[in-house]
Amino acid sequence: MAPSPTKKSDVASVVPAWHPNLRIVEHLPDTKVVRTAFFVNGAAILVTITLALYFGYREWKLHEVNKQISVWQGQIDSDSKQSREAVALFRDFKLEEAKTNEVADFMSSKPVLSEIILRLGLVTPKKIAFDNLDFKETGISLHATVKGAPDRASGDASAYEKQLRSDKVLGPMFSSINLLAMRKNQSTGRLIIDIFLEYKKTDKTP
Helix, strand or coil: CCCCCCCHHHHHHHCCCCCCCCCCHHHCCCCCCCCHHHHHHHHHHHHHHHHHHHHHHHHHHHHHHHHHHHHHHHHHHHHHHHHHHHHHHHHHHHHHHHHHHHHHHHHHHCCCHHHHHHHHHHHCCCCEEEEEEEECCCEEEEEEEECCCHHHHHHHHHHHHHHHHHCCCCHHHEEEEEEEEEEECCCCCCEEEEEEEEECCCCCCC
């Protein structure tokens, strides 16, 4: 049996066309030189690298800042120790200075005792004999015995008080010179006198 003739339409459907149908887009060949996926992946990689560099730089800067802070803190700790030691030394110095100034003020507010003793020995009459000199904070207590009869000795004691008060050396050293007491020594019968020489008050003297 002779083969049946093939229809032209059937052959056309089996043999592909020699060029694509430009009206069917999905049948058109891909003519892109660089595909879109390449740009997407490249952009993602670039963003990742940029972020990694940024955060790496931030970490490095933070490390450097912490390192510098550590150096500064060490310097501060070292300086603080020296500062505390200097403050302690200065405080001790001020305490010692206060003590020294107190002694200096005390010495400057009081007459020189050796000068007083020498002057008393020079101006005191022979009829008056020192029994005791009591050096106190506010002045000098002079205890003496007046030779001679008690009735005349009282006049000599008053004259001696005035002599001390008017003396050109002793007078300016004291704010007052007073005869405080006169009493008779029962064993010797002589007159015993007590004279107090009060230091002058200055701005440094309380």
